[in-house]
Amino acid sequence: MGVDSGLPDFRGNEGFWRAYPPFKNLGLSFIDLANPAWFNDDPELAWGEMVRGGAWVFTSNVDGAFQRAGFDPDRIVECHGAIDFLQCTRACRLGIVPADHYEPNVDETTFRARPPLPRCGVCGALTRPNILMFGDYGWDDTRTSAQEKRLSSWLGSVGRGDKKLVVIECGAGSAVPTVRMTSERTVMRREAVLIRVNLREPQVPAGHIGIAEGALHALGEIDRRLGA
Incomplete structure (x- = not known):
């Protein structure tokens, strides 16, 4: 039913790699990515160590969770x-x-x-x-605008020398597409790579990577591969 509906056929490595060519170059199969045996470590901590000084968060969440998790408040954009x-x-x-x-x-x-x-x-x-709420014409965007300016300044430094940009997007849906649109616009302008992690909507533009997994599993597996 899924194949007849136009969804990729994940039966066997070749079917998976036809849908997501970048994983063929990395030697990653669907089973590799979907195997829960690798996710015993703390991916949040691992990613925090790995990207220290070299990453930003762009989020539509309004609950301040990233700050409480230890991310640098000066490197976060809360778009809503x-x-x-x-x-x-x-x-x-x-x-x-x-x-x-x-x-x-x-x-x-x-x-x-x-x-x-x-x-x-x-x-x-x-x-x-x-x-920012629905139909909200009174929202004061001063704080968010200041965050966006800092992000824009940082993005201007990426791509110089050995610095390369990768956008890892987790769980951003299309109902309120602010994050998805920002991700796609950013990688188009910067010749960067988008890794979209989304259980229900992993579709990406050609040449990018979509992962139909939960964020915890996907980030844990990416971390494991980078450390291999």
């Missing part, structure tokens, strides 16, 4: 903002401020936050998370 920051609902001169002193107290039956709600220290209006 972050829940750890607040902005005024009246767009006064408050700007964007940390939400350090507000801990929501939510009524479990109504799922509504109990008072007091956070208020602007400048004008007294309610504040809201500095997150």
Whole structure:
């Protein structure tokens, strides 16, 4: 059914390699990539050590998970903002401020936050998370724009000398395609390689690599191969 629907035939190495030619050059079979026996180590730690000083994070997550995992806050772009920051609902001169002193107290039956709600220290209006929502024309993108400028500056240094750029994209869907579009645009402009890790939507432009696996498994296997 999958083959008749136009999906690649992964029965045997040749079928897999026809769908993903770069893996043939690396000598990786589908079984190699899908084998859970290799993933006992901590891939987050391994990748953190490997790319220290030489990588950036571009994420649509708004939960600050990368910072809490130990990634350099100055090397992260949160394209949809972050829940750890607040902005005024009246767009006064408050700007964007940390939400350090507000801990929501939510009524479990109504799922509504109990008072007091956070208020602007400048004008007294309610504040809201500095997150880009659907149909949101009031989002303050100042913080995200500053992050993007730092990323752009870093990208300008990549490709010089022995530096080569690889974009590893994990779990970015097409429903809100910001991350996917950014990945593809970046590799096109920089003559870089895109490795797209996505269980349901691993499709990539010609010449790039799509991995239909979970991020933990895929990153663990890539790490193992690089260390082999």
